[in-house]
Amino acid sequence: MTSRWFVSLLAVGWLGAALAAAPVPTAFTARVKPLARVDSVQLPALDLAAIRVEDAADESLGKPPRFAIPRKMHVTPARDGTWEDVDANTKLWRYVVKTPDALSLNLGFTRFRLPPHARLLIHSPDGKLVHGPVTASNNTPSRQYWTPVVTAPEVVVELTIPAAEVAALELEIGQVGQGYRGFGSGKGGKGGLPPDSSGSCNMDVKCLLAADPWQDNVRAVAAYTLNGSRHCTGSLVNNTAQDTKLYFMTANHCLASQSEADTVVTYWNYDNTTCRVPGSAASGQPGDGPLDQTLSGATLRATYAGSDFTLLELDGEVPQAFGQFWAGWDRTPYSDPGGPEHGDTACSADSLCAAIHHPSVADKRITFAEENTVSSGYGGNSVPPVPGNRTHTWVHWDPTPVFPPDPTLTIPPQVTEGGSSGSPLYNAQRRFIGQLHGGPSSCGQTGDNLSDVYGRISISWEGGGSATSRLKDWLDPGSTGALTMDGRNACTAPPVPTNVVATATAANQVTVSWDAITGADSYRVYRGDGACPGSNWQLIAGNVSGTSYVDGGVSGGATYSYAVTSFGSAQSCESAHSGCSAATATGVCTLAPDFAGLTGAASSAEKTCGVDLAWSEGSNRCGSGALKYSLFRSTTPGFTPDAGSRIASCVTGTGYHDATVASGTRYYYVARAEDDTANGAGACNEGNEDANTVELAAIAGGPPAVSFGDDMEGGTGNWSAGGSGAGANFAQVTDQSHSPTHSWHAPDGDDVGDHRLATAAAIAVGPGATLEFWHSYDTESTYDGAVLEYSLDGSTWVDILAASGDVPANPDRLTSGGYDSTLSTAYDNPIGGRRAWSGDSGGFVRVVVDMADFGGRSVSLRWRLGTDNSNGAPGYWLDDVLLSAGTSCSADDTLFEDGFDGPPA
Helix, strand or coil, rough: CCCCCCCCCCCCEEEEECCCCCCCHHCCCCCCCCCHHHHHEEECCCCCHHHHHHHHHHCCCCCEECEEEEEEEEECCCCCCEEEEECCEEEEEEEEEEEECCCCCEEEEEEEEEECEEEEEEEEECCCCCCCEEEEHHHHCCEEEEEECCCCEEEEHHHHHHHHHCCCCCCCCCCEEECCCCCCCCCCCCCCCCCCCCCCCCCCCCHCCCCCCCHHHHCCEEEEEEECCEEEEEEEEECCCCCCCEEECCCCCCCCCCCHCCCCCEECCCCCCCCCCCCCHHCCCCCEEECCCCCCCCCEEEEECCCCCCEEEECCCCCCCHCCEEEECCCCEEEEEEECCEEEEHHHHHHHHEEEECHHHHCCCEEEEEECEEEEEECCCCCCCCCCCCEEEEEEEECCCCCCCCCCCCCCCCCCCCHHHCCCEEEECCEEEEEEEEEECCCCCHHHCCCCEEEEEHHHHHCCCCCCCHHHHHHHHCCCCCCECCCCCCCCCCCCCCCCCCEEEEEEEEEEECCCCCCCCCCEEEEEEECCCEEEEEEEEECCCCEEEEECCCCCCCCCEEEEEEECCCCECCCCCCCCCCEEEECCCCCCEECCCEEEEEEECCCCCCEEEECCCCCCCCCCCCEEEEEEEEECCCCCCCCCCCCCCCCCCEEEEEEECCCCCEEEEEEEEEECCCCCCCCCCCCEECCCCEEEECCCCCCEEEEEEEEECCCCCCEEEEECCCCCCCCEECCCCCCCCCEEEEEEEECCEEEEEECCEEEECCCCCEEEEEEEECCCCCEEEEEEEEEECCCEEEEEECCCCCCCCCCEEECCCCEECCCCCCCHHHCCCCCEEECCCCCCCEEEEEEEHCCCCCEEEEEEEEEEECCCCEEEEEEEEEEECCCEECCCCCCCCCCCCCCCC
């Protein structure tokens, strides 16, 4: 095995809950523009074939592995994004980053200084994944801030700031990391990429027994990302001052500069929530830990290639909920003849040594050794490693390991893998003795190949002879000369509560009880879904003074898991979580149906006005019969569904035709599912109703009538091409097309270019018209790009979203395939600063334009490619343009066919 590295999903541990609720984005608490109207950028699709080749080359050079492709950006609130007023004194700035295929996204703010009352959140569009709040307390001397990953293909950057503080804001997104593996995605192997999951031979740290002293060392280990694209791992280490400074040991081959340290994000407590049997299929699958415990930024204290160590001091403070442990260390130097007590480490079946690590970007694992270590040099994968100057420690892994939950069970040997570089090796006294450099081990290896090589702390102690290349100045600041140091917790927590019992004591009520704990001032109660070990854990009660708690927020028929911690106020210290106890609640079932909301909304395109709505069937969590659906409608986007906006209830099936609409009016719709329990407040059965907020829009119109169409196969007569710059004019080509065999193309040159393709004549637009076309683009992302413009007089051109004459501005006019970027104002692009299509579309994509505002007018259309004075790319292609001059529809008056104005009195 070559050098290995590490990234992971760090979590809260098996309870998976922080002490405070996740922050709610302002967009979910205030009336603001829908995300479709917020400035955004679309990153190009990932080229997995090229990534595979590049990653193989990186591995041969010993580089830390990548998990994301870095995309350089220059996004600032002054130039990009969307500003809104939340109230008279508060402003909201948002910017959306989209990808077609990313497994995760992370952001590098290369200029970062928040005023005192600003709040920054990074979240998924549905608000379920949130990082933050990031505040002025996160300001650093480097004036940078690098975020952890958000495991979504699209993220929203949201800044809430007092209007009076906007002038003091410094913020620039300098990079976006487009993730293609890791972080629990389980998507490795696509395009020939290595798998994300660990080898099945490895053992979860969850398999350790509750009283095992190795549980402390587990909490010392963390994964980290650097430069928003690569990953390794490391361990907190104690110092003789015992002052809990965040000294973090890792490998020199992972990072060795302050510029890299500025980008470090550490992820804590990523441990699978269950113990999977080593060798089982489950043990080779991705784990389930969340990513909600992180620290950003670090200061490089010392680094030395000779023993492959780097010591960082992490920025910020560790929240108590992280439960960190500072590992002790043993720096006993080598002396002849070697062996235990002469620089080598004694390991045996009764006194195991151990490595704790994250193999292959997976959950935290533990690997034991019961054979004495041997001092050596570093020889990569050579067996045995080169003798060298004994800068390293050679360790053999246990070939017949014991499975703690069941010692009678035979399991395969555990190892380390690619992804574990920088991870700690501890002696039998659980003291740090070195960090992983590399070695040959992998699942299935035997003999000397079942081994790895670690840089020795005793060599790193003196390192290169200066404070910036040795450990002793940092780990022994008082020059005590200590050879060994024990580990320590952040505080002395009260004992863990015992005898925790959950019991269903009344309808929709579970009572949790436990024994009193000496030294505890109060208790905290956590609840998870399902039987133990549970999932989706949440803190449901804090500061409980007694030894029981009544949970009245449960649904009859559902099973819940509970755990309790004790809390000591003197040191603000919380114990570990108790054992788990589960109970099934009685009473009525109050769980809302699972329903994803609307999937379609479109004009019926018939003479009589109508809008057709569609959705996928939801599923019951309480009722037994088929779900029924309510439909809500408004002419205002972002509306709150209520009785006043409900247009239908008790709808069965997966579709609805709304015949009570007016021609040319835009309507916004929401659908919600209701069960048949009569346990809630739904409009049909008084059942439980879900609360999704998926909103789709549609405009009713009559049957379309084509007024302009060109598949580019009949010559150039419909078009006028012109412009300036290299390859100035659009030209018909056959190298790419949506429908065979021609399209129009303009190149993205490396000089200032303004390339234009316009309709040769104005087009008469009917009511409710729709423009559709297919285009493909591959341009320098955010610097070069294309736009669509229109003219009412053939001479004054404006963007398709803008106002001109009596045509209003309409930010929703591009209903499908809208602009995905904001072009930079640097480097003289003639359309710089505008919203545009930019980057790599990945082939031909469809664009739909709502032309209802142009009804009754004659309009000229122009496609325009703007390029700056550096870095060219293949360019822009246009094909298959169709303008359906829509017709009006009429209201359904069948109720009053008798000719009267209304029903009889």
